Amino acid sequence: KARTPNQQRLVEAVRSHDMVFAIGPAGTGKTYTAVALAVKALKERQVRRIILT
Structure with missing residues (x-):
């Protein structure tokens, strides 16, 4: 669940687009939300594996 309005915007963007860039200062939850x-x-079971690079 998104903790902030901007995290909610990121969740909605990921759900509606194939590729999303999350840009913002450290500590805003970009990585947390994506993971x-x-x-x-x-x-x-929407995906079989998670690949981190």
């Missing part, structure tokens, strides 16, 4: 969405997709 949380990836783990959710993995648990729901």
